[in-house]
Amino acid sequence: MRVRDRALLNRRLDGLGTTIFAEMSALAAATGAINLGQGFPDTDGPESVREAAVRALRDGRGNQYPPGTGVPELRAAIVAHQQRFYGLAFDPDTEVLVTAGATEAIAATMLALLEPGDEVVAFEPFYDSYAACVAMAGAVRVPLTLRAPDFRPDLDALRDAITPRTRLLLLNSPHNPTGMVLTPGELAAIAELAVERDLIVVTDEVYEHLTFDGTVHTPLIALPGMRDRTVSISSAGKTFSFTGWKVGWVTGSRELVAAVRTAKQFLTYVASGPFQYAVAEALALPDAYYTALRDDLQAKRDILATGLAAAGFEVHRPQGTYFITTDIAPLAPATDALTFCRALPERCGVVAVPNSVFYDHPTAGRTQVRFAFCKQHDVLEEAATRLRKAFNG
Numbered sequence: 354m355r356v357r358d359r360a361l362l363n364r365r366l367d368g369l370g371t372t373i374f375a376e377m378s379a380l381a382a383a384t385g386a387i388n389l390g391q392g393f394p395d396t397d398g399p400e401s402v403r404e405a406a407v408r409a410l411r412d413g414r415g416n417q418y419p420p421g422t423g424v425p426e427l428r429a430a431i432v433a434h435q436q437r438f439y440g441l442a443f444d445p446d447t448e449v450l451v452t453a454g455a456t457e458a459i460a461a462t463m464l465a466l467l468e469p470g471d472e473v474v475a476f477e478p479f480y481d482s483y484a485a486c487v488a489m490a491g492a493v494r495v496p497l498t499l500r501a502p503d504f505r506p507d508l509d510a511l512r513d514a515i516t517p518r519t520r521l522l523l524l525n526s527p528h529n530p531t532g533m534v535l536t537p538g539e540l541a542a543i544a545e546l547a548v549e550r551d552l553i554v555v556t557d558e559v560y561e562h563l564t565f566d567g568t569v570h571t572p573l574i575a576l577p578g579m580r581d582r583t584v585s586i587s588s589a590g591k592t593f594s595f596t597g598w599k600v601g602w603v604t605g606s607r608e609l610v611a612a613v614r615t616a617k618q619f620l621t622y623v624a625s626g627p628f629q630y631a632v633a634e635a636l637a638l639p640d641a642y643y644t645a646l647r648d649d650l651q652a653k654r655d656i657l658a659t660g661l662a663a664a665g666f667e668v669h670r671p672q673g674t675y676f677i678t679t680d681i682a683p684l685a686p687a688t689d690a691l692t693f694c695r696a697l698p699e700r701c702g703v704v705a706v707p708n709s710v711f712y713d714h715p716t717a718g719r720t721q722v723r724f725a726f727c728k729q730h731d732v733l734e735e736a737a738t739r740l741r742k743a744f745n746g
Contacts, residue, residue, distance in 0.1 A: 372481055373710045377694065386698035387736045389657075389724045390706045392529070392675045396729060398594035399638065406598075406631035415626025421618055423451025423602070423629060430633035431602050438561075439572050447607045450614050453624035454599035455559045455588040459523075460486045461617035462555050462584050462603065467492040471520035476506060478711030478718055480529050480557070487523075495519070496713045501680065501721070502669050504531040508542045515546070521553045527560035527570060530708055530723040531678050532671020534568050540576060548578040553609070555584045559601075562592045562643050564673040565651040574605065581606045584613060589632040591675065592646070594727075598628040650675070650726070653733055657726040660737020664744045666722075675727040678708060682720045684744055690722050701743035703736050 374391045381388035397403060409415050415424065422428065428445040435441040443449055452458040459482060467473065469491030475483055477496035487494050495514050499506060522543070526535040535543070547554050554573060561570045574583035588601035603613050654670070658677055662668045667680035681687040690707030698704050708721035726733060 373706055374481075377704050377706055380695070380698050381704040384698040384702065384704075386702045386704045387728075387732060387739070388704045389726070389728065389736055390694075390704040392591075392725045392727060393596045394594040394727045395732060396594065399635070399642065402593055402595070402631050402635040402638075405634045406628050409627035409630040414630050415628070417626070419623050419626040419629060421623055422446075422614065423449065424626070424633070427451055427600075427602075427629040427633040427636075430636040431604065434636045435572075435604060439575055441572065441575055441604075443604050444607070448604060448610050450603040450610050450617065451629060452601040452603060452617060453621045454590065455557060455586050455601040456482050457599075457617065457620055457624075458586045458588075458601045458603050458613070459483065459555070459557065460489070461620055462586070462613050463487055463490040463492070465612040465616035466553055466555075466584075466609075467520060470518065472516060472518045473521045473523050474511065474514050474519060475523040476525060476528060477713055478530055478708050478721075479523075480525065481711060483523060483525075484713070492520070493518075494713060498712070498714065498717050499528070499531055499533060500717070501678075504528070504533040504669070504678075506533075506535070506539060506543075508539065508546075511543070512546060515550050515552070519550065519552060521555060522547060523555050523557070524573065525557040526573075527558075527564055527671075527673030529560065529674050530676050530706075530711055531669065532674045532676055534564055534570060534672040535573075537571060540571055540573055544573060544576040544579050547582060551582075553582050553584070554579065556586060558585060558587045559591050560674045561587055562646060563650055563675065565647065565654060566672065568672045570673070581608075584609050589635060592643075593632070593635045595628070595631075598625055598632070600625045600628050600632045653726045653728070653730060656730060656733045657724060657737060660734070660740060661724065663737070664740040666740075666744075675725050677724050677726060679722050679724065680720050681722055688720060690718065690720055694722060701739040703739055 377390035428449045432443045432445045463486040467490040471492040473487050474495045477498045574585045584605045590596035669678045690709050694707045706723045708718040709715040712718045
């Protein structure tokens with residue numbers, strides 16, 4: 354058999370293809386539309402942090418390979434951050450690992466902790482890399498569907514989803530794309546279940562500082578019984594508006610972090626050397642920075658939510674993240690989110706993402722569309738005006 358006659362894509366990755374973000378960002382570039390699809394800000398973060406990166410470059414810090422676990426300054430800053438905000442204590446030398454963004458952290462964790470055939474329970478809709486990372490590990494996704502309008506997890510369904518083959522729970526709170534933030538009661542129930550069934554829990558907390566209306570994020574690893582069974586993942590991109598720097602981290606027990614490090618070293622080994630020093634300084638910014646970030650994003654959320662509602666969308670106002678999930682069903686005859694989003698740039702010059710691609714069961718999100726609001730106020734107002742004119746005269 355000749356190579357060109359073979360199916361070259363590994364069957365584990367069958368059906369994944371190009372990400373929806375690449376497709377929709379290409380549409381935005383081709384049409385000149387306002388890109389509310391991919392979750393990146395349209396302005397840089399604090400000038401002091403950017404200058405810290407420039408200073409590191411000029412001083413020759415990080416221009417060659419940094420330590421495989423991350424530069425000591427950043428690991429110490431991560432430990433200080435966890436203590437400052439959550440009262441959590443970690444050893445910077447053995448319980449912290451710096452990664453090429455949270456995406457690599459998730460991939461390394463799945464590859465390190467899963468065996469072929471293991472089951473992974475995850476909230477659906479889920480960030481698209483989850484499906485790929487679980488597949489690459491040879492494991493099996495078991496989705497737990499979050500349903501509109503509030504997208505709260507069904508804890509009875511979670512308990513029922515766990516079988517003798519379940520190895521790991523993969524949780525995202527604040528949750529992309531729905532904006533749901535787990536409550537203290539939900540966290541306690543999940544922790545109790547994880548201990549009872551002896552499960553590892555991996556938590557994606559990249560939106561930890563982006564919560565609104567007084568909603569508080571609590572890391573699951575802080576709950577009783579979770580310190581030795583949780584891999585906690587976060588990153589700098591969303592909190593400091595430098596998504597291109599790709600600086601993420603893992604915190605957890607010595608044993609879990611060592612396992613993740615074993616896989617991570619054969620992925621990128623190291624990355625983002627000078628940026629690691631800058632992120633170390635960013636994590637020490639005063640409380641006023643974090644408060645201003647939340648307040649600004651909440652105002653942006655409200656601008657876009659009001660505009661979407663005026664255009665006729667059903668709006669599910671998020672408790673956190675960069676994103677608003679909407680339902681296009683009221684915009685008759687719109688019934689398919691993917692078709693709707695592909696036509697939207699030509700129709701009104703706005704790009705969004707269909708939530709259906711984040712489901713294993715796409716019918717559950719067939720009419721849901723996600724909009725990012727991490728843009729400048731005038732950009733959001735212009736997008737809202739375009740949408741209102743297109744769908745509501």
